[in-house]
Structure formats: C-alpha cells, structure tokens
Amino acid sequence: MWIERDNKKQALIDAAKALRSQVLVVRGARQVGKTSFVLDALKALSGHPQVRINLSLQRGGVIDGVDYFGRDFFGAAEDAGQFLHNVSLLLGPIERLASAAVIFIDEADRHPVSLEAVQTLAGLSDKLKVIYTGSNLENIAVKNSATGRKLHFDLYPITFREFLRAYGKQTELAYLDGISLDDKTFSEMHHHALNDHFALYLRLGGMPRVLDAFLDAQADRGRIPGIIADLAGTIEENVKSVLGEKTALYEYEDVLRRLAFLSMDTLKFSRLQVNHAGRGEAKRLVNKTVGARVAHKIRLWDSGTDLSKYILFDAGVLNYLLNGSDLLGSKAADSHRAVQYETAVGNEIIAALPTRDDLFYWKSKRGAQVEFILRSPRLTAIDVKSTRGDVRSLDSCAVFEKEVECLVKISQGLPRRTVNYEARVAGAEASRRIELRTLPYYLSGRLLELLA
Incomplete structure (x- = not known):
C-alpha cells in the first residue's frame, strides 16, 4: 500500500519550483523510497514537461511500470552537452520552453559524470528544474564540487x-x-x-x-x-x-x-x-x-x-x-x-x-x-x-x-x-x-x- 507523506511531498514540490541557480539533490539511504516519493510528487507538476532518466540503465527501459531514459541519453560529456542536445530534441529548444521542464535523474551515483554537470545544469534553472537522487551521492568524488549549486533535500524512513x-x-x-x-x-x-x-x-x-x-x-x-x-x-x-x-x-x-x-x-x-x-x-x-x-x-x-x-x-x-x-x-x-x-x-x-x-x-x-x-x-x-x-x-x-x-x-x-x-x-x-x-x-x- 502507498504511504502518504503529504508535508514532505509539498516541501519537495515547493523546493523544486523555487530553484534558482541550483539543482535539487534528494538524499536518503538505499530502499528508503526516494524514487517512488519523487515520482509521486511529480504528479503535482504535470503542467510542466518532464524527463525521467535512470542512470542504472545503459539504454532506456521500464522499471516498475515507469519509462526512463538511460545513460546514453545523458551522454559522457562533463559539460552535459549531449544531454542538453537530447533534451532539446525531445522537448524543443530549451530557451523557448513555455514552462520550465522538470528533469528527474535517478541513480545519479551510477554515472558520476552526471554530477560533474551540476554547475552547467544549475545555471539553466529558470528553464530546467533538475532533481537528482541516489544512495551514494555523498560518497562519489567529483572534480567540480559546484559549491552552492546543490540544494539538499533529505528523505528519511x-x-x-x-x-x-x-x-x-x-x-x-x-x-x-x-x-x-x-x-x-x-x-x-x-x-x-x-x-x-x-x-x-x-x-x-x-x-x-x-x-x-x-x-x-x-x-x-x-x-x-x-x-x-x-x-x-x-x-x-x-x-x-x-x-x-x-x-x-x-x-x-x-x-x-x-x-x-x-x-x-x-x-x-x-x-x-x-x-x-x-x-x-x-x-x-x-x-x-x-x-x-x-x-x-x-x-x-x-x-x-x-x-x-x-x-x-x-x-x-x-x-x-x-x-x-x-x-x-x-x-x-x-x-x-x-x-x-x-x-x-x-x-x-x-x-x-x-x-x-x-x-x-x-x-x-x-x-x-x-x-x-x-x-x-x-x-x-x-x-x-x-x-x-x-x-x-x-x-x-x-x-x-x-x-x-x-x-x-x-x-x-x-x-x-x-x-x-x-x-x-x-x-x-x-x-x-x-x-x-x-x-x-x-x-x-x-x-x-x-x-x-
């Protein structure tokens, strides 16, 4: 059965909408329910274009009934060039989006290059609201620490x-x-x-x-x-x-x-x-x-x-x-x-x-x-x-x-x-x-x- 976490969900929605020159990083232990929690919250943002990516997949696939793109969608470039190009092909030119798109990047620690792109993606927060999740995000060493560009959201049991x-x-x-x-x-x-x-x-x-x-x-x-x-x-x-x-x-x-x-x-x-x-x-x-x-x-x-x-x-x-x-x-x-x-x-x-x-x-x-x-x-x-x-x-x-x-x-x-x-x-x-x-x-x- 689904266990509602209304106060926490609304806090996530508000944080995603308010992103300014930052990305949102949802942290929590393995199996604490991060993915299902974020997906449930995204239903309230149905008026925004949405892209779901699971970086445990090499190519796109379906996990628990949800369609995801994979690592090939994000690409291997630290500047997120391939990723932004694929988003543009999917949604149209980013600068012309009528409403900000919500980008959900799950299992980000499985493809560390995605974390090197934080600086670039945070700079596009007026058009792209990017939400990262992963169970080992704090244990992944990155060259670009992107200080001040990550807004952390903690999900506990x-x-x-x-x-x-x-x-x-x-x-x-x-x-x-x-x-x-x-x-x-x-x-x-x-x-x-x-x-x-x-x-x-x-x-x-x-x-x-x-x-x-x-x-x-x-x-x-x-x-x-x-x-x-x-x-x-x-x-x-x-x-x-x-x-x-x-x-x-x-x-x-x-x-x-x-x-x-x-x-x-x-x-x-x-x-x-x-x-x-x-x-x-x-x-x-x-x-x-x-x-x-x-x-x-x-x-x-x-x-x-x-x-x-x-x-x-x-x-x-x-x-x-x-x-x-x-x-x-x-x-x-x-x-x-x-x-x-x-x-x-x-x-x-x-x-x-x-x-x-x-x-x-x-x-x-x-x-x-x-x-x-x-x-x-x-x-x-x-x-x-x-x-x-x-x-x-x-x-x-x-x-x-x-x-x-x-x-x-x-x-x-x-x-x-x-x-x-x-x-x-x-x-x-x-x-x-x-x-x-x-x-x-x-x-x-x-x-x-x-x-x-």
Missing part, C-alpha cells in the same frame, strides 16, 4: 506520525497532534495506546517495504523476515560498491551489528577492526556508511576532537541486527531495548531537523552522558530512558553546562513540564534551577515544536 496515519489510527494521531504541555490534563487511555503503537513502530521501523507487508490487508506478514534480511543485504551491497579491496575484508553486516551495539557510546574504531585491516580502513568504512545515510554521526558537543557516536538510520533495521529477522516476535534484552529506544528517538528528532548535523551528545569527565544535545530553538539536553528512568545524567549536564536552557527526559511517562526544577549532583556543592520537560517517546517528532 517513514516517521512514527506517518506510520500512525497509514495504520488508520486517526483518533490517536489527532490526540498526539493536539498535545500541549500547558495543558496539565492528559488522556491516559490515548497515552497507553500511543506507547503501544510506538513499541510496534520500534520493532518495524520505517522502511516502506516492511511497512507495506505489515499494513496491507492483502499482504502476508510472514514475508517480513525475508524482506528485512533482503534490505540489509541491499544496504551492504550499496556501501560495498564504494569501498576498496582492503575494506572488502570486512563482513559488512557484522560491522553494522557492531555499530548497533556500540551506538550508546563514543565509537572507538579499534573495536571495528577485523582480518588485519587497520584503524584507517575501519574509519573509512564508517565514514562511507554515514555518507550512504545508513548511519548518522552524532558529534560530542563542544569537542575539538572527533569523539563521535553513531546511530543506525532505521529502528527496524536495528531490530534485525540486534534481535534477528522476526521483527514482530523476537525478544529483546534490556540492553538492546535501550539502544532501540535511543535510535528510534534520535531518528525522529533528526527527521524534524533542517540537517542531521544539528544533533550532538554530551559526556562529562565523570562519565555521565546525555543522549542528545540540541542548539536550537533552545540549548537543550535530551536523555532517553527505556522505561521511566532517573534524571541524574540530565542533572549533571545542567550543573556543569551553565549554557543549557532546558532539560528533556524522553520515556514511557506522561507529558509533564516542571518550570523550576532543581538539578543536583551527588557529592558536588553546585545546583541550579532549570526547566525540565518529560515527554513520552511518541512526542519525539514534535520536540522542536514543543521547545519553541
């Missing part, structure tokens, strides 16, 4: 809110959207229902193929284990396509699994080294994984050195790596559950941010750690608990980091706002008053709105 809508839980969705922390009366009935739905989302994640098998009444949910295993294999193949021979020594799925286990803390690359491959190869592999948007890099706040941690891009893929392919029936250890909640909440926050690079984490010299730090709209420390949990790490952050303006604990508990909370650290003389907000997991996607 289906969010919890989008999942609720597709699941037909309109009552719970309306309640979620209407929650205000100024209202001290909350529905425990809807709260428990939403916590249950989030626990389900925690298992399934947001990959379209998995959710399609779960939500479609005609589909067989017994196919989910095979689908998630295939997705993990596809992700592995996609990242390995940009890795050298040394890094091929790694069993990549095991590397993802290790990243999953280690995602709660600062990553030491030595813990990824295998088969005589050194720290440099381990670091390069992780960087390529981030570039393929399979993992997100969370930097240590106000650190001059690279002491980052990494979370995987999807809760369902994480569930598979930690607990096996039976996403709905597997039993998770408590330590795994903590990683799963942190990852799901982190991905919900990232999906709402202008860029994933806006998310940080904090660690004290004493070892206390806060899962996430946001600099905007307020400098906020965020801790994620797998049940209800304490706030000792948040207390430490508040006491030792005076710039922090707000504390947020995300757990199973009801929403609550404490304006004059007293943060204390055992054994330390200092304390301070600060605002503390308690949010349930299902409000993670609204965090920025609730902080404003």
